[in-house]
Amino acid sequence: MTSPELKVEIAGIEFRNPVMLAAGILGTTAGIMRHVYEAGAGAVFTKSVGLREREGYPNPTVVEVDCGLINAMGLPSPGIFELRGEVSKLREWGVPVVVSVFGSKAEEYAKVASMAEEAGAVAVELNFSCPHVGEVSLIGQRGDLVEEFTRAVKDAVDVPVFVKLTPNVSDIASIARRAERGGADAVTAINTVRAMAIDVWTARPILGNRFGGLSGPAIRPIAVRCVYEIFEAVDIPVIGCGGVVSWMDAVELMLAGASAVQVGTAVIYRGMDVFNELVQGISAYLSKMGFRSVSEVVGLAHKA
Numbered sequence: 001m002t003s004p005e006l007k008v009e010i011a012g013i014e015f016r017n018p019v020m021l022a023a024g025i026l027g028t029t030a031g032i033m034r035h036v037y038e039a040g041a042g043a044v045f046t047k048s049v050g051l052r053e054r055e056g057y058p059n060p061t062v063v064e065v066d067c068g069l070i071n072a073m074g075l076p077s078p079g080i081f082e083l084r085g086e087v088s089k090l091r092e093w094g095v096p097v098v099v100s101v102f103g104s105k106a107e108e109y110a111k112v113a114s115m116a117e118e119a120g121a122v123a124v125e126l127n128f129s130c131p132h133v134g135e136v137s138l139i140g141q142r143g144d145l146v147e148e149f150t151r152a153v154k155d156a157v158d159v160p161v162f163v164k165l166t167p168n169v170s171d172i173a174s175i176a177r178r179a180e181r182g183g184a185d186a187v188t189a190i191n192t193v194r195a196m197a198i199d200v201w202t203a204r205p206i207l208g209n210r211f212g213g214l215s216g217p218a219i220r221p222i223a224v225r226c227v228y229e230i231f232e233a234v235d236i237p238v239i240g241c242g243g244v245v246s247w248m249d250a251v252e253l254m255l256a257g258a259s260a261v262q263v264g265t266a267v268i269y270r271g272m273d274v275f276n277e278l279v280q281g282i283s284a285y286l287s288k289m290g291f292r293s294v295s296e297v298v299g300l301a302h303k304a
């Protein structure tokens, strides 16, 4: 029997497989992102980058909790002027890199996205969804701003524009629709879930910023629900993100409607091997079930 087709096409870009490095995890230098690609990822997404350098929040910035991590990094970033050199190297090496972009104004998103495109990004992902950086979390909670900011970036670049959505809203499908109306080529769901942890001995919040974003297996059912709802609401592809550790988790998100999945916290738990393990597991599942390609399972849970 021939092996199933693992290539996926999103917004006209062909990726060799549907398992990608999520934004914010290891996406800082060309060397480490190349390592991730060589470990089997279908694409790499950078740490979110803005126009200028940003220090981020004071320590502690990450705390481990049951079934996940809470982070409040606070968008530490060298800025696009620094990161673009790393993006160019990846492009030269043939590594498909998507630059995650943040800003406080629509023009800022557009400028950073345009510089990322010039440097060689195959697409940009707009981060409107960090749960604990005021200006960024606010954008993702307002459909009008999501639409306006997406349109501003679409007017500035030719590469596909993905929009990363926050689960910290009452109706994520309606926000996805506004991204689509603004011209988004795909949406990524979900960013982390706003959370906090308190130390019982000091009676103080643990994170330097007090509030942070929960990631890891704890949020996977939330991601599955969000992807499922968005898939029914829009015609553009959905990239699933949230708590994927095993191939079964990846397949579950695909059945809900994800054309590809991103892996974040599991890289910290499991190391680089997780990419190859997921790709092999998805391939074995497709073969066992008699599917010829990834696309045959995308959204299958919606069919009666």
Ligand code: RRO
Residues within 6 Å of the ligand: 024, 048, 071, 072, 073, 074, 075, 076, 127, 129, 130, 131, 191, 192, 212, 213, 214
């Ligand atoms: O840097 C962060 O603290 C951060 C970002 Br930009 C994000 O989008 N999501 C997250 O959980 N943390």
